[in-house]
Amino acid sequence: MSAERPDRISGIALVLPDDAAADLLHPPRHFSLDAGAVSRGALAGLPEVARALAEGAGPWIVVAGRDLGAGSSRETTLYALRDRGIVAAVADSAGRIFTRNAWNLGLPVVEVPGARLGVRTGDPVVLDLPRGALLLPSGEEVPGTPPDPYWLAVYRHGGLLDFAEAMGRLPGAR
Amino acid sequence: MAAAAPDPAPGPSSVSSPPGTGWAGALLAARAEAGASVGSYHFVRPDLVMGHDATTALAIPMAERRGLRLLPPERLMLVGDHFSPPSTAERAEIARRFREFAAAQGHLPRLDEGICHQLLAEDPRVLPGAVVVGADSHTVTVGGVGAFGTGVGTTDFVVAATAGGLWLRLPDAVRVRLVGSWPAWACGKELVLALLAAHGPEHARYRGLEFVDDTPGGIATDHRLALANMAVEQGAKCGIVRPDAETLRHLVEDRGVDRAVAEAAVARFPSHPAADPGPAERLPDLDCSALVPRLALPGGLRRIVPVADAAGEEVDQVYLGSCSSGRLADLRLAASALRGRKVSKRLRFLVTPSSRAVYGAALAEGLLGVLHEAGAVILNPSCGPCGGIDKGLLAPGEACLSTSNRNVQGRMGSPEARIFLAGAATAAATALAGRIADPRELWA
Structure with a gap:
């Protein structure tokens, strides 16, 4: 465990509604190879949340309802969120590809059902990663699903490419 | 390397x-x-x-x-x-x-x-x-x-x-x-x-x-x-x-x-x-x-209703295509509904065969001719309108009935446009009527 990849991640809660699909987190019209243009599309389909993001400093922990990030596999969605200071996400439930993409880039996504009910945007929260629990400012702890050991390993290596390289899976990698 | x-x-x-x-x-x-x-x-x-x-x-x-x-x-x-x-x-x-x-x-x-x-x-x-x-x-x-x-x-x-x-x-x-x-x-x-x-x-x-x-x-x-x-x-x-x-x-x-x-x-x-x-x-x-013919109301897939419940709703565009549709069977359905008929003048009817092979087969079978005669715009096989990539983007306030697979707000252009998802037959019936229509009477 390094200081940059702590098992306990502290951040400011950024509350998202139910069904915040990938196409809302980063609408397809913001697809680009230009990092600045991609970043500007963060949460563009959820204008109120985008406003809170623009007004705060982060680092942010997304606290979402059901089916976070469902749909598209476009990884630009995660590039945008990461670039804007989002470091982790918890949700009642999350889309499969979104979850993989996020972990692959070093951004944990953990299922913590009901977390959103106890949190407002701006609240300081702590994600206890190995236990899959969210700690609220009140001291209350909302239990969730502990991440699979695979995802913890990917996270601790800093993301999938570094993990795959460490596992000797990327022949010719320099 | x-x-x-x-x-x-x-x-x-x-x-x-x-x-x-x-x-x-x-x-x-x-x-x-x-x-x-x-x-x-x-x-x-x-x-x-x-x-x-x-x-x-x-x-x-x-x-x-x-x-x-x-x-x-x-x-x-x-x-x-x-x-x-x-x-x-x-x-x-x-x-x-x-x-x-x-x-x-x-x-x-x-x-x-x-x-x-x-x-x-x-x-x-x-x-x-x-x-x-x-x-x-x-x-x-x-x-x-x-x-x-x-x-x-x-x-x-x-x-x-x-x-x-x-x-x-x-x-x-x-x-x-x-x-x-x-x-x-x-x-x-x-x-x-x-x-x-x-x-x-x-x-x-x-x-x-x-x-x-x-x-x-x-x-x-x-x-x-x-x-x-x-x-x-x-x-x-x-x-x-x-x-x-x-x-x-x-x-x-x-x-x-x-x-x-x-x-x-x-x-x-x-x-x-x-x-x-x-x-x-x-x-x-x-x-x-x-x-029964169904559709997804705009803004996600939690509201699925019989087409009959939304019938009469005016739309500005009908899109038949995407990886979810636009195969030969879909084009046959549309062509059989539209043969000898004209689609409504008040909407755009876009059709995308899903591949060159499908395009060629539909051409050989006469399906594209039927759709052309009916007033369809035949687009080249590609992802095109589905992700709002090109052609058929929607203006604020417009509505589209699409045979694609996603209808999240803003996916096909303006966030203020509405996308209904339905099958090929409903697309054809809607293109004919200029408003959402139950296709079953065309097969009666």
């Missing part, structure tokens, strides 16, 4: 597929490397990896920074279908970089030949029981021919396309039996809408969605591809239809696969009791004879 691509032959496996993981569990376990599992994830070597221009373009800096070599064309299909042809100078630049990257890696991508998922479904390597990983969520579509397909993002794609494998979990399976006779107006989308209406958009999250077709005569493969295509809209990792006599017919007659090869692939499929880990859950049978 780099060492040769890794050995494409799958290694010996000692990974077992636990009860409940279904056909996907059996197919993935057979390609998993022994002793290489981390947690509940196994290092699985797919038979074929696919990337398209948009997601592969994002992989370029990752691959170049580490000096990675792509798998050879035998195991990696690259497709230019999103910016096809490009609609802006920026997207032309993305498409150019994609082509140059591919060329430098010994690949000649398939450009402007159609939507990647349809090209996969037409590919001789994609037989029943094949395992395909693609850098696009709708890679699940190949399940229509009994293949396992799953979508990933760019980072997973980079690993799969260079290491020749990636870490996957064996999903629990949820199985559905399809029964009853097939209505003449129906298409695969109607099955999806019926499932969404009954179970919602999350019921198969992280699971393998598996279908057994016990209808008399069997549902046509084009409709099965549409059924598998929207497994991802139910949260699933894959959607697989058990290969059967219709699959065999399709492979031999429609795709020209050698009969012995096709028979062997169907026979090898792990649906016989000795090989089938079985499902973790069985859903109630889906009775096709009880289908």
Whole structure:
């Protein structure tokens, strides 16, 4: 465990509604190879949340309802969120590809059902990663699903490419 | 740069597929490397990896920074279908970089030949029981021919396309039996809408969605591809239809696969009791004879209603296409409804055959002529309007009835536009009427 990849991640809660699909987190019209243009599309389909993001400093922990990030596999969605200071996400439930993409880039996504009910945007929260629990400012702890050991390993290596390289899976990698 | 691509032959496996993981569990376990599992994830070597221009373009800096070599064309299909042809100078630049990257890696991508998922479904390597990983969520579509397909993002794609494998979990399976006779107006989308209406958009999250077709005569493969295509809209990792006599017919007659090869692939499929880990859950049978035309109201897939409930709603555009539709069976439905008729003057009717092969077959069969005479705009096979990429974008306040698979606010242009999702017959009936219309009277 390094200081940059702590098992306990502290951040400011950024509350998202139910069904915040990938196409809302980063609408397809913001697809680009230009990092600045991609970043500007963060949460563009959820204008109120985008406003809170623009007004705060982060680092942010997304606290979402059901089916976070469902749909598209476009990884630009995660590039945008990461670039804007989002470091982790918890949700009642999350889309499969979104979850993989996020972990692959070093951004944990953990299922913590009901977390959103106890949190407002701006609240300081702590994600206890190995236990899959969210700690609220009140001291209350909302239990969730502990991440699979695979995802913890990917996270601790800093993301999938570094993990795959460490596992000797990327022949010719320099 | 780099060492040769890794050995494409799958290694010996000692990974077992636990009860409940279904056909996907059996197919993935057979390609998993022994002793290489981390947690509940196994290092699985797919038979074929696919990337398209948009997601592969994002992989370029990752691959170049580490000096990675792509798998050879035998195991990696690259497709230019999103910016096809490009609609802006920026997207032309993305498409150019994609082509140059591919060329430098010994690949000649398939450009402007159609939507990647349809090209996969037409590919001789994609037989029943094949395992395909693609850098696009709708890679699940190949399940229509009994293949396992799953979508990933760019980072997973980079690993799969260079290491020749990636870490996957064996999903629990949820199985559905399809029964009853097939209505003449129906298409695969109607099955999806019926499932969404009954179970919602999350019921198969992280699971393998598996279908057994016990209808008399069997549902046509084009409709099965549409059924598998929207497994991802139910949260699933894959959607697989058990290969059967219709699959065999399709492979031999429609795709020209050698009969012995096709028979062997169907026979090898792990649906016989000795090989089938079985499902973790069985859903109630889906009775096709009880289908009614349905649509998804704008803004997600939680509100599915009978078309009759939304009938009369004016729309500005009808779009028949995407990887979810636009196959020959869909074009036949539309043409049979529109033959000798004219679509409403108050809307745009856009039709995208899903591949060049489909376009050619529809041309030869006279379907495109019928649609042209009816007033359709025939677009080239590509992703086009579905993701608001090019053509048919919507203005604020406009409404579109689309046979595509996503209707999230803003997906096809303005966030203030509304997208209804429905089947091909409803699209044709709506194009005729200029407002949402129940198609059944056209088949009465």
